[in-house]
Amino acid sequence: MGYLNSIFILGGINVLAVVGVAVLTGYTGLFTIGHAAFMAIGGYTAAVLVVKLNQPFWLGLVAAGFAAALSSLIVGYPTLRSKLKGDYFAIAMLGFGEAVRLLLNNTYKVINGAIGFTGIPLYTTSLLVLALDIVGIWLIRNFVISQYGKNCVAIREQEVAAELMGIDVMKTKLWALAISAFYAGVAGGLFGFYMTYLVPSMFTSSKSSDLLAAVVFGGINSLTGPVLAAFLLVALPELLRFLYVWRLVIYGLLFVIIMIFRPQGLLGYRDISWASLKRFAGRLGGGGRRSGPGLKSPPPARVAASGGGR
Amino acid sequence: MVLFLQQLVTGLSIGGIYALLAVGYALIFSIFDFTNWAFGSLMMVGAYGGFFAISAFHFPFWWGIVFALILAGAVSIFVEFVAYRPLRHRGAPRLFLMVTAMGVDIFLTNLAVVLIGGSFRPFPGVSAQQVVHLGPVNVGRLDLIAAVISVSALLALWYFIEKTKPGLAIRAASHDTATAGLMGINVSSVAFIVFSISGVISAVAGTFFGIKYAVWPYLGGISNKAFISSVIGGLGSLPGAVLGGVVLGVLETMVSGYISSTYRDLFAFTLLVLTLLFLPYGLMGKKVQDKI
Numbered sequence: 327m328g329y330l331n332s333i334f335i336l337g338g339i340n341v342l343a344v345v346g347v348a349v350l351t352g353y354t355g356l357f358t359i360g361h362a363a364f365m366a367i368g369g370y371t372a373a374v375l376v377v378k379l380n381q382p383f384w385l386g387l388v389a390a391g392f393a394a395a396l397s398s399l400i401v402g403y404p405t406l407r408s409k410l411k412g413d414y415f416a417i418a419m420l421g422f423g424e425a426v427r428l429l430l431n432n433t434y435k436v437i438n439g440a441i442g443f444t445g446i447p448l449y450t451t452s453l454l455v456l457a458l459d460i461v462g463i464w465l466i467r468n469f470v471i472s473q474y475g476k477n478c479v480a481i482r483e484q485e486v487a488a489e490l491m492g493i494d495v496m497k498t499k500l501w502a503l504a505i506s507a508f509y510a511g512v513a514g515g516l517f518g519f520y521m522t523y524l525v526p527s528m529f530t531s532s533k534s535s536d537l538l539a540a541v542v543f544g545g546i547n548s549l550t551g552p553v554l555a556a557f558l559l560v561a562l563p564e565l566l567r568f569l570y571v572w573r574l575v576i577y578g579l580l581f582v583i584i585m586i587f588r589p590q591g592l593l594g595y596r597d598i599s600w601a602s603l604k605r606f607a608g609r610l611g612g613g614g615r616r617s618g619p620g621l622k623s624p625p626p627a628r629v630a631a632s633g634g635g636r
Numbered sequence: 637m638v639l640f641l642q643q644l645v646t647g648l649s650i651g652g653i654y655a656l657l658a659v660g661y662a663l664i665f666s667i668f669d670f671t672n673w674a675f676g677s678l679m680m681v682g683a684y685g686g687f688f689a690i691s692a693f694h695f696p697f698w699w700g701i702v703f704a705l706i707l708a709g710a711v712s713i714f715v716e717f718v719a720y721r722p723l724r725h726r727g728a729p730r731l732f733l734m735v736t737a738m739g740v741d742i743f744l745t746n747l748a749v750v751l752i753g754g755s756f757r758p759f760p761g762v763s764a765q766q767v768v769h770l771g772p773v774n775v776g777r778l779d780l781i782a783a784v785i786s787v788s789a790l791l792a793l794w795y796f797i798e799k800t801k802p803g804l805a806i807r808a809a810s811h812d813t814a815t816a817g818l819m820g821i822n823v824s825s826v827a828f829i830v831f832s833i834s835g836v837i838s839a840v841a842g843t844f845f846g847i848k849y850a851v852w853p854y855l856g857g858i859s860n861k862a863f864i865s866s867v868i869g870g871l872g873s874l875p876g877a878v879l880g881g882v883v884l885g886v887l888e889t890m891v892s893g894y895i896s897s898t899y900r901d902l903f904a905f906t907l908l909v910l911t912l913l914f915l916p917y918g919l920m921g922k923k924v925q926d927k928i
Binding site for chain 1: 665669670671718719722723728729730731732733734735736738739740741742743744745746747749750857860863864867871898899901902904905906908909912913916917
């Protein structure tokens with residue numbers, strides 16, 4: 327039971343971080359590697375606040391999110407100006423990831439550097455993770471179906487046109503980045519308080535690749551896809567333990583194969599919603615087409631009307 | 637004063653390698669408009685190629701290096717044909733190209749981890765420790781050789797790109813790939829040439845770092861410095877890449893000598909952020925706008 331519980335918790339934490347990356351990469355089209363740095367910042371912030379400064383856990387989590395979001399400005403502000411290509415941001419994120427890890431590894435006061443921050447109490451429960459996941463996904467869903475989300479998609483598809491339509495490109499990108507960093511920060515906080523210790527080497531580029539993999543496999547422009555993929559990418563390696571060593575090799579290969587043969591991933595551009603589930607159940611139950619509100623009969627032929635007008 | 641000169645010389649040497657790497661990256665970026673993340677893993681491929689050629693197959697040293705160059709060039713071309721070309725011909729958005737490139741990088745690096753093992757291996761056949769005395773300054777013999785090689789390679793590249801016909805094709809394609817194709821330039825051949833040059837450059841740098849430090853799967857991490865150099869110098873500009881590489885190398889080594897060598901990589905990132913804050917297109921960047 328404890329084993330399944332831990333898979334659930336780790337999967338749930340991954341889901342929270344991946345949902346943030348989905349907003350940034352899936353909806354806004356900004357490729358991010360090094361997102362694990364935000365998890366690290368969040369994790370360490372929460373740990374320091376709760377363990378060293380005796381603040382309540384919820385405050386630690388909120389502060390973790392804000393710390394990560396604020397730090398995202400360091401990377402975001404110089405590189406997300408409009409007319410700068412996404413490569414500037416990606417390279418800066420790569421550098422940021424390394425810089426954060428370096429800083430954390432070499433700061434021995436308070437956080438113990440590379441040796442690791444131990445003695446973090448186990449505050450993360452599966453109930454908490456489930457609750458935060460539900461709230462988090464609901465909030466992001468609202469963001470995505472709102473005008474803000476549509477602005478992000480517009481920027482992804484064609485940035486110049488988006489700017490012409492009056493979208494403040496830089497602000498929207500910065501918001502998407504801040505939101506994704508916030509989610510990663512909270513996820514990092516939950517992670518620290520589950521593992522009960524934090525070491526900078528937990529947040530290397532393979533962790534960032536894990537997050538990106540969930541979005542790529544799940545599909546861009548989708549929320550349910552990355553959520554499912556995030557969970558699968560925690561559960562499957564446990565089931566396929568004998569392949570663990572090959573995990574990243576397989577991910578790399580899958581990235582290329584998916585981009586070439588099925589760039590929309592599992593559920594790209596589509597989401598599983600209540601309406602779609604009802605339709606699916608209806609089709610399973612009834613078999614064959616039934617006319618419902620979604621199916622219209624074709625309009626009557628107007629040939630007679632136009633044919634006579636010659 | 638001696639420290640300053642010492643760091644300057646070392647900085648110029650490492651700056652030369654960064655410049656070479658940055659040019660290898662910028663060549664592809666300026667023509668095909670995407671970041672070849674696999675660049676780092678190509679460095680690793682070159683280093684391991686040389687390593688195994690010399691230690692397992694007993695090639696003489698310089699033939700081992702040549703093998704490394706050829707291997708990396710071949711892998712680079714293979715990656716272009718298999719991973720990038722199908723997407724480019726389909727007109728895939730930049731995000732897909734970046735994901736694919738990252739996938740190649742992750743694949744190659746972790747394949748090495750699994751098949752070869754993550755341990756550090758010293759590059760056989762040469763010791764990096766010999767020192768040459770130039771007046772008050774001591775330079776590692778390897779750094780000196782590296783400086784000479786990178787300068788000559790850069791000069792050779794400059795000559796190739798500025799003064800030969802294939803070079804003219806490369807310059808045209810870098811200016812506007814689509815129109816170059818319309819004017820009769822075989823963009824596929826340009827791709828072939830550019831990716832092989834890029835592969836060879838990464839092998840040169842890869843074997844250098846393999847000799848200087850050690851051969852291990854994450855050797856390609858140094859390519860981050862190449863990306864940063866290119867951004868500092870201006871993405872898409874070849875002279876900018878050279879300038880950015882030298883500037884980064886020298887400043888980094890100065891910081892390493894005068895302040896602390898632990899935070900050297902942090903300084904590289906800080907320099908990147910500062911440059912972009914004040915010069916959004918880098919030192920010599922081209923302001924290219926998307927056309928709808």
